Amino acid sequence: QKEVEQNSGxxxxxxxxxxxxxxxxxxxxxxxFFWYRQYSGKSPELIMFIYSNGDKEDGxxxxxxxxxxxYVSLLIRDSQPSDSATYLCAAPSLNSGYSTLTFGKxxxxxxxx
Amino acid sequence: xxxxxxxxxxxxKTRGQQVxxxxxxxxGHDTVSWYQQALGQGPQFIFQYYEEEERxxxxxxxxxxxxxxxxxxxxxxxxxxxxxxxxxxxxxxSGALANYGYTFGSGTRLTVV
Numbered sequence: 717q718k719e720v721e722q723n724s725g726x727x728x729x730x731x732x733x734x735x736x737x738x739x740x741x742x743x744x745x746x747x748x749f750f751w752y753r754q755y756s757g758k759s760p761e762l763i764m765f766i767y768s769n770g771d772k773e774d775g776x777x778x779x780x781x782x783x784x785x786x787y788v789s790l791l792i793r794d795s796q797p798s799d800s801a802t803y804l805c806a807a808p809s810l811n812s813g814y815s816t817l818t819f820g821k822x823x824x825x826x827x828x829x
Numbered sequence: 830x831x832x833x834x835x836x837x838x839x840x841x842k843t844r845g846q847q848v849x850x851x852x853x854x855x856x857g858h859d860t861v862s863w864y865q866q867a868l869g870q871g872p873q874f875i876f877q878y879y880e881e882e883e884r885x886x887x888x889x890x891x892x893x894x895x896x897x898x899x900x901x902x903x904x905x906x907x908x909x910x911x912x913x914x915x916x917x918x919x920x921x922x923s924g925a926l927a928n929y930g931y932t933f934g935s936g937t938r939l940t941v942v
Contacts, residue, residue: 724869750930759919759933760872761927804871808927812877814861817927819871 717745720819722805730828735792737823739805742786748789751779752804754822761805764790795827833858835934842856842910842941850905850939854922860884861903863895864919864929872919878903879925907939909923915941 722739726776729735740774741749752760765789766772778791792799802822809818834853842848854861860879863874874887878897897903901922907914917938921931 717862722871748928748930752933757917757938759917761938762930762932765930806930809874815860815879815926816874816877816885817921817931818874819864821869821871 717728718811719809719811719818720807720820722803722823724823726820726824726826728828730817731795731797732780733795735799735827736790737790737803737805738811738816739750739790739820739823740786741788741805741807743807743810744783744786746807748782748808749779750817751790752803752806752819754802756801763777773785792825795825797827797829800825800827806823833920833934834934835918835920837937838935839846839859839938840940842939844910844912844941846910847906847908848910848939850907850918850920850937852905852920852922852934853900853903854920855903855911858922858924858926858932859901860923861897861901861922863905864912865889865920866917866936868916875905900934910941912941915939 751764753761762777770781776793780789804822805820806817846850861878866872877885881897892908917936920934
């Protein structure tokens with residue numbers, strides 16, 4: 717089982733809708749999780765991180781962590797066409813003693829006007 | 830406060846040639862990690878440098894080598910280039926642990942022809 721898994725998508729939502737992006741991870745010892753946004757041809761940009769079970773909100777973004785289910789999600793409310801990008805989930809890697817991040821393949825989000 | 834800087838932005842090389850990519854980490858960061866991102870894939874970990882030593886290495890051949898200098902800047906060298914080495918190469922800086930995430934540079938797009 718890969719350390720971090722995501723559906724590649726694309727996930728298509730209309731403008732103004734809620735986009736829900738999901739990620740599962742295999743290492744029960746992982747303590748922190750990161751969501752990066754990557755526009756086509758650009759480098760990843762950190763948009764959210766979460767350490768504790770439950771929800772963390774920042775503007776239109778909400779990260780949700782369920783450690784029992786080894787599941788982390790990102791909700792984007794009032795989706796805008798400018799949110800169209802690939803969203804990468806990442807977690808510190810057990811294999812490296814948590815000094816490196818392992819990334820999922822990313823989920824492409826398409827927000828249509 | 831300068832972020833992570835990478836050079837060059839784009840590079841075209843011929844099979845069999847050698848290439849050197851450069852990275853300066855964000856101020857206050859002492860750890861540099863290099864990732865390769867092929868089209869449509871998540872970033873794949875190449876190696877990480879800390880205190881001028883290679884601390885972690887991913888599943889990449891010895892053709893990929895690196896260096897970290899006393900000012901924490903780093904180089905990635907790839908020898909005997911193959912067509913499959915064409916990718917976006919990302920440099921990420923962080924503290925000693927990845928628990929607070931990475932800051933990425935803008936990347937170097939390498940094309941091998």
